[in-house]
Amino acid sequence: MTQQGVRWTADQVLALAPDAPSRKAGSKLGVAGPWSEAGSTGEGAVWGLCKGSGSKPYQTIVDIADVAGPAYKCSCPSRKFPCKHALGLLLVWAGSDGTVPDGGEPPAWAEEWLAARRKRADGKQSPPATPSAPADPEAARxxxxxxxxxxxxxxxxxxxxxxxxxxxGTASAEQMGYGLWEETAARMVDAQAPGLAARVRELGAVPSSGPGWPVRLLEECALLHLLDQGWLHRDRLPDGLAATVRSRVGLPAQAEGPPVRDHWVVLAQYDTADSRLTTRRIWLYGTESGRTALLLSYGAAGRAPALALPVGLALDAEVTGYAGAGQLRVELGEQFAAPVPTARRPAGVRPEEAVARYGAALRDDPWLESWPVTLAEVIPARSRNARDAQGRQGTQGTQGTHATQGTPSTPDSWQLADPVTGSALPLAPSAASRPGLWRLIALSGGTPLTVFGECGHRGFTPLAAWPQDSGETVSLC
Structure with missing residues (x-):
């Protein structure tokens, strides 16, 4: 059990999965059948033997009380963390059906791993024997x-x-092909400006992005031109905006300033990947400061990042912010306790206020894709355009033909509407194709709920939700 004597929910366990296949495979093992000799301690260790295809069962153990986040050990050959066996074990533990009893003594193989972890933790707390040599500031300059x-x-x-x-003319961009932009991006990499290189690669994909691409191409060219000019005239910019320009160009930044200690609720966690890197975004909310913060963790292409925090839990920890105007990114510092369940949630706003907050954030960072907001008392609903299209299909069909039902895969078919003011936010195309939308619709059932997500120029992407009568965070990622 956790420090509060409450086991995690299945959603909180599955939020730790490194990818969708692991989530699916772990769910299949989240039943009592494959497990034997399972147990847990009051200090946060959970262990068990999982029957596999070989003669020997897999030895699986999880330390959920580690202040740096859950730690895993399994004798299976998987290179994913957590593997499907660790996820399955935690799901069985979360089920509270007696398969994983409390108050047991770890077996020898589990105790050996736990003891080694305690020894390493004690070593990290000890001061280094010899201080490292100071860096040469002149060489760095x-x-x-x-x-x-x-x-x-x-x-x-x-x-x-x-x-x-x-x-x-923009019409020529369609004939240029992607090769010219890839060559330009390579030149930006040679110039040690990876941020510019990434934006150039995105620019090269616009001509093949479907109807309306010339408008989108001009928009992206304008933003890229603005970033170029920001760099070339950075000495004239305010300090915060100059720091934002340096970050957008691709210069590395360091967390600075005094750390902020708070009880940080994990609102959402999701991964994005390209051919070079897997990026994990973890949104936090400080229950005392009211501050929203972003943790970033990276892994090699095809590998899950190391940092994983269960959605809906709160951790007592310090974070340190990064420089930049309107910068939300933080670095996780000292953690004073293991994550524990919480019923706290951020206060919500109306859809029009969410758009206003994104607009205000754009003043500090014109290249900002989205801004985190929490919507209060909104209902998932079909948009007017989608309803009109459905009506036309129904009236134009022959007798006996039913109107096609709208699906979340239609980019503009769903929105989050405020039943009081009548205002609404359309969902982003990427959100409309995710299975989390179906969960959001089912969770609402036509009644208002609170939704956390990212509000941007493409629409709103829901990441977590809370029903009116429950404090439990429901992940939509």
Whole structure:
């Protein structure tokens, strides 16, 4: 059990899964059948033997009380953390059906791993024997200046490429193909500006993105031009905006300033991946400060990042913010206790206030894709356009033909509506294709609920929700 004597929910366990296949495989093992000699302690250790295809069962143990997040050990050959056996064990433990009893003594193989972890933790708390040599500040300054010169040369070249594109007309972009943009992105990598390289690659994909692409291409060109000019004139910008420009270009940043201790509720956790990197985003909410913060964790392509926090739990910890205007990213510092369940949630706002907050954030960061907001008392509903389209299909069909039912896969068919004011936020196309939308619709059942998500220029992406009569966080990722 956790420190509060409450076991996790199945949703909180599955939120730890590194990917969808692991979530599915772990769910199949979340029953009593494959497990034997399972148990748990009041200190947060859960263990068990899982029957596999071989003659020997897999030895699985999880330390849920680790202040750095759950830790896992399994004798299976999987390289995923947690593996399907660890997820299955936690699901059985969460079920509270007696399969994983409390108050037991760990077997020798489990105790050996736990003892080794305690020893390593004690070693980390000890001060280093010899202090590390201080870095050479003069050498660091010269490296920074040299990199800035390369980035300046890269942005100047990129400005010329954008000028050539617009001079020739946007119609020519469709004939250029992706190769030209990939070459330009490679030049930005050579200039040590990975942020510019990423935006250039996105620019190359716009001409093949469907109807309306010329408008989107102009919008992206304008944002890229704005970033170029921001870098070239960064000495004239306010400190916060200059820090944002440096971050957007791709310069590394460090957390700075005094740490903020709070009870941070884990609102949502989800991964995005490309050919180079897997990025995990974890949204936190401080119950005392009222602050929303973002943790980022990275893993190699195809590998889940190391940091994983169960959605709906709260951790007593310190975080330190990164420099930049309107910057929400933080670095997780000292944690004073293991994550525990909580009924706290952020206060919600109306849809019009959510849009206003995103607009205000754009003043500090014009390249911002979205802003975290919590909507209060909204109902998932079909949009008017979708209802009209359904009505036309019904009236145009022959006798006996039924109107096609709208599905969440239709990008503009769903919105979150305020039944009091009548205002609504359309869901982003990416959100409309996720299974989490069906869960949100079922959770609401036509009644208002509280929804946390990201509000941006593409619409609203719901990430978590709370029914009116329950404090339990329901993950929608």
């Amino acid at each position: 010269r490296r920074a200046e040299k990199r800035a010169e390369r980035i300046t040369a890269g942005t100047t070249e990129l400005e010329q490429r954008l000028s050539d594109l617009l001079r020739g």
